[in-house]
Amino acid sequence: MQNEILPVVIIGCGPAGVSASIFLSKQSIKHIVLERQKFPRDKICGDGFSGKTCFVLRKANTAYLDEIFEQKEDYLPTHGIRFSAPNSKFIDIPFPVVDHIKSKALGFTAKRIVFDDFMFRKAKTTSANIIENATVNSIIKNESGYSIHYHLPDRKELIINCSMIIGADGDKGISKKVLMKQNVLNRSAAIGLRAYYKNVKPLPNTNFIELHFLKEVLPGYFWIFPLPNGDANVGIGMDAAIARKKKVNLRESMLHAININPLIKDRFTNAVLTDKIYGWGLPTNDDAALISGDNFLLTGDAASLIDPFTGEGIGNALYSGMLAAEVAGKAIFANKFDATFLKAHYDDVLYKKIGHELQLSKTMQKLINYPWLMNFIINKSYKSISLQNTISSMFTDLDLRAHLKKPSFYWNILMNK
Ligand SMILES: Cc1cc2nc3c(=O)[nH]c(=O)nc-3n(C[C@H](O)[C@H](O)[C@H](O)COP(=O)(O)OP(=O)(O)OC[C@H]3O[C@@H](n4cnc5c(N)ncnc54)[C@H](O)[C@@H]3O)c2cc1C
Known part of the structure; x- marks a missing residue:
């Protein structure tokens, strides 16, 4: 093992790592996943899974969501959201029915110990060697990529060499600390x-x-x-x-x-x-910080991809893992693992897809600092079905969500337009 150079090693097997693994397996790319814990394992979370999670699950395998919605004792479909303002007024907003999901809910809730174990079992393929109880304790750059040092519970240190690391070890993992040296990604947590x-x-x-x-x-x-x-x-x-x-x-x-x-x-x-x-x-990241470099890509919480307004990170973890696997496939095919190639194919593509959304959420997060404004919006929407419908559509329509940045949105509410 010590002299072999693997194309890809994934560190961490949460939503980001498991997604990277599943999408690498779909391309028949052999890889190792090193995971510190043993499944089933818990993760502190709100246990809310959004439409983006469902989107990536459908891409991974169209049967996964059917399986999930059939297991009624473990998964609860989500049909809407209640918002309440500091003045105790609230609105109930049913989620819009999305055509391509047919009768399915837009999202669901489930304990992470259940969902992560479901995904972990799906990632077990002939292309993936998932090693549990394997804690990575150092990552060292070498000429052909990285050597990754990890230990098992018996404390014996083992080394794997690889051309590329997919860092998926979350907020407190080693990838972010070592690979993004100044740890710039942690500022707005x-x-x-x-x-x-x-x-x-x-x-x-x-x-x-x-x-x-x-x-x-x-x-x-x-x-x-x-x-x-x-x-x-x-x-x-x-x-x-x-x-x-x-x-x-x-x-x-x-x-x-x-x-x-x-x-x-x-x-x-x-x-x-x-x-x-x-x-x-x-960990949140609203300024499109660099999340790749020579021979590595960071995903999920290791890349601080949590939405600053909703606190959702599972969807972006799964999505970035999927994209990282696609980029790894391209890098292996082109035999190019340099920072320029990876940034162009990973960071630029990912931020094109979710950067706008993260920035909007940052703006919405600022609303929390203005309780009177929240009271005002909820008061008004309490009486206006059309405003409730607008807010409901904001969950799926980013162009609509962008209105929150415009003073005219609040002016129109004030004027009952
Ligand atoms: C209180 C709270 C509530 C939240 N609520 C929601 C919510 O309702 N909905 C939502 O979408 N998101 C929510 N989030 C965010 C969500 O939990 C994360 O965004 C998501 O877990 C990120 O997935 P990940 O795979 O990047 O990281 P993780 O889920 O943290 O997985 C990282 C994995 O890496 C492993 N690892 C770490 N270090 C090492 C190492 N050195 N060697 C080997 N393996 C290692 C860990 O054991 C772990 O299994 C919440 C977060 C918090 C804290």
Whole structure:
């Protein structure tokens, strides 16, 4: 193994790594995936899966989504979203019915321990050698690419040489630290907490996810994502710099809101916390930072691709993994692994696809700093079906979402246009 040079090694087997592996296997490219943990493994998350996740799953295999929607005890289809403003007014927005999905929901919720294990099992192919319990502890550049040093639980160090690394080891992984030396990608990170509850009183509109901009948790947001079997993923997210500056104790803020907020406290009367409350970082990247270089590509959280407004990162992790596999195929075919080639085929293509969306979300994130503006929009949309429909369409239509940047959007709402 030590003298062999593999074309590609993937570090990490979360959504980004698993997607890269599945799409490399589709091209019959042999590769190794090194994963620190053993599946099934948990990941702190809101457990909400958007339309982008469904898009990549359909590209991977048209049967995957059918399998998912059939497993009703593990997956819950999402049919809409409830938004509430700091003044406790809320709107329920059903997701638009998207033609190509036919009767399927636009997204779903599921515990990550379940979904990630489902994907891990799908990635097991003759082209993929997935090594669990393998922790990468150093990545060293050499003439032909990289040598990757990793150890198994017996602490014995092993080395693999490869032409190219796909870094998919998340926010706290080694790829980002070593390959992007100044760690520029971590600047605008947010932080979040996840708590699993049972028996949170559900909404009358079944299967809506809920984003609450409660005054008790501003400038953060609080979510309730219903899960199968009467479970719910409850959490809070906030810009990390603000949380540090204001010395916010996120756990206390979240529990305080659950205990006193008039909109939600009654729904927690019989609720039981079923697990510890865990926290984790949400790395965001709204300035199209470089995420490739000589002999490497970064994907998912390792590339800080989380949407700064919604906190969604699974869709972009899967999408970037898919693209990274395609680019690896091109690089192997052309025998070109240099930074210029990889940037042109990876960064430029990825940001063309999702850069605009990330920037818009950054703008929307700023809305959280103006509670009066959120109150105003929710108040108005409470009374206007057409405004509710506009907001609903913003989930799938980026051109519509771009209106949020224009003063005329707010002016038209004010004038009831
Ligand atoms: C509180 C919270 C709520 C969130 N809610 C949502 C949500 O509802 N919807 C959504 O879409 N996104 C959400 N996200 C974001 C989402 O969790 C991430 O964007 C997503 O997990 C990124 O996938 P990934 O594959 O890039 O990284 P990860 O899922 O973190 O996977 C990385 C993998 O790399 C492995 N690894 C790490 N270091 C090493 C190493 N040295 N050697 C080998 N392997 C290693 C890890 O064990 C892990 O399996 C949330 C995040 C947080 C923190």
